[in-house]
Amino acid sequence: MIDVPAGVLSGFRIAVTSQRRSTELIEALQRRGATVLHAPTLSIAPLEGDEELLARTRRVLEIRPDYVVVCTAYGFRRWFECAEAAGMGDELAEVFRSAKIHVRGPKALGAVRALGFDAESMAADELTGTLVAELAPDLQGKSVVLQHHGYFDTEATAALLRAGATEVVKISPYRWVPPADPSKLEVLVRALCAGSLDVLTFTSAPAVHALLDAARLHNLKDELLAALQSSLCTVAVGPVTAAPLRALGIEPLVPERHRMGAMIRTLVEHLGANGSMECVTMLGLCQLRGDTIHLEGVGGQYELGDSQLRIFKALLAAGGNVVARPALAALLPEGSSDHALDMAVSRLRRALPDARLISTVVKRGYRLNT
Template identity: 35%
Template sequence: MSAQRRADDLASALARRGAGVAIVPTLAVQRHADEARLIEQTRRLLSSAPDVIVVTTGFGLRGWIETADASGLGEAIAALLAGTRVLARGPKAAGALQQVGVRAQWVAPSESSQEILAVLLDEGVTGRRIAVQLDGVGDPALVEGLRRAGATVVELPVYRCAEPADPRATGRAARELGDGRFDAVAFTSAPGADGWLNSLHDSGCVDRVRARVDDGSLLLAAVGPQTAEPLLAAAMPAVWPERSRLGSLVRLIVAELSRRAITVDTPAGLLRIFAQDAAVADTALGLSAGSLAVLRLLASRPGVVVDRETILGVLPGESSDPHSAEAAVWRLRSSLPDPEIIATVARHGYRLEAGPTS
């Protein structure tokens, strides 16, 4: 996960479905980065109400209201929102408005600031006063586009995106992605996706990761189309749910990983193999790297005998002793719900039994 905001919520939802999750924020979010200016701008709005308020993120709206409330302005901001035309940049921003009892008059379906700009320019903004709750990178295209068209823009800086707190962790995660140690990366913001791409370039892993994305062994899942834009611009195919919600993103990740996993029907149930582990009948096996490598090899040719020399070729290290292959198969069998899933074929090797129990 490249997220910092709501990372625990997303991680918990995936963990409840059996996933192992690593949270590696590719950017840091600095709240209250310019609180004095935010309060000053808020007081300006309260003394002279704008024609339109644009809410770009749910996180930003909640931060604005919390900051205003700490200065004794919370109720006044709620009343201002209720009495002003409000546009929301996507369902998450609209949902945050609903939580404070405000219904957005228009919601950008693709979470794009360009959509909001197009709607406002079509209406005409000359001489109008428009308040924009800025996202973490400032949304310069929206702000400058409105100003060029003749609007007066009041900027509301609630938070700021910055470099990750632990660059070494992002670099390590980038290398592990290239090594095939993760099945998916989840993104909840476009700046986070940009930061992730930068971490790949900085670590020299972009080509290896791109190869995994292209061959389908690494899933890139974004919460919405705007979040996916940096990935698509970098020729990294990504998927996103129809509704830009964390719950929808979780369900999409689960469905996509199940579809992409190496699967074999065995007498003990459906075997699924992922980057770091495998499961039989939806029960995780907790395999070591060596056991997983052997299982992946056998599952790549179910029902076919694989000799000991071939098994030795996928094990860590450089052993040429056939007994090492036998020991690896023994360890793998000890982790399976039914050891007979792997059959021994005397003087030839081992075979993964395919097909349900008769």
């Protein structure tokens, strides 16, 4: 067996798209050896001083709603903190105690309980649509407060009204806004399209939509979708985050417990079982983990650039069989000419501990020397 470095994610390049709690996620990945590209697709803008939020809170105090639907832990906490800062905390607490509170998932449930309130129920699959459907038979003639994420949930609002709710007050204690540095988002889109990353992580559904919007802005939507539907490993923290990916035909990894720690464990287990490629060569067992080559009996690790990596993956997957020149040339972003391919293979040989690892098959292509 090859002696792989202690970091279980060593050699893998992982993109983090979140802003909130990103430091915690990045440090956890880096401790395990990963190289991390941090490119927030959105930023959270709190609304503590937003007059619209305060006006909606006053309306909640006026109508004394029958139901309160809580979709996010962060949003519920921020709403209560904002109300307290504006001198409405005690009145809002009375509303929560008299209303029937229903929550989307365990994090929202934890936030409700942490503030001293009780919840009547939680959606079985942690989806807002499911929760609304479960409440629908009891909503005729009732007033409802919907605390939701930073994108206004028009579908949930419409469903509540169709169920007979007399009024739905929408509460969003924060909103999603473009990232502070949009150039990082462009770098992420281009890196994904170029095949320069192994893993893409998401912790919110709006982040998925924002990435697609950025790709459209740079005329790279088709290339991005092709990358997401290829061998790239996409990870979502829970089913809500996974929903827009699944709508695109992309099945992400989703942990059983929808928490960041569980997401990291799921990723580690997946890459440990599926994230490496290997083949026995003239230099012994060769293993590719992310962008790093490990060779049995040869000291050191050998990192490859993007074009070199695409070619080497194709050769390694062939297991010593010839890979035709046109197939290899099609992997190169700089063009499919014979000269471009020959130069790319030359650079790849120089990056390896022994250039003889790659054999030229005249007029046909290249192969690993097994």
